[in-house]
Amino acid sequence: xxxxxxxxxxxxxxxxxxxxxxxxxxxxxxxxxxxxxxxxxxxxxxxxxxxxxxxxxxxxxxxxxxxxxxxxxxxxxxxxxxxxxxxxxxxxxxxx
Numbered sequence: 681x682x683x684x685x686x687x688x689x690x691x692x693x694x695x696x697x698x699x700x701x702x703x704x705x706x707x708x709x710x711x712x713x714x715x716x717x718x719x720x721x722x723x724x725x726x727x728x729x730x731x732x733x734x735x736x737x738x739x740x741x742x743x744x745x746x747x748x749x750x751x752x753x754x755x756x757x758x759x760x761x762x763x764x765x766x767x768x769x770x771x772x773x774x775x776x
Contacts, residue, residue: 689723 691699702715 688720689727691719695719 699712699715699719702711
């Protein structure tokens, strides 16, 4: 069971050495299990954090695209509004 947990993540040489040294004490099984649990927890949290960061990056990119599109649409509405004012001014000028 512990080997499956250990193989789930890529452990650094320091982590491998730490795991190996945890088996040398008089309470080797308890130390070994605790070390594996702590490393598994740390690696799982790191993985979740990376996924969360990537998710927020995608959300940020999506929000930026939305904001840019809204900016262009607002600019288009302003242009259409100004064009209507100019057309009405021309019509008033030529009707008098």
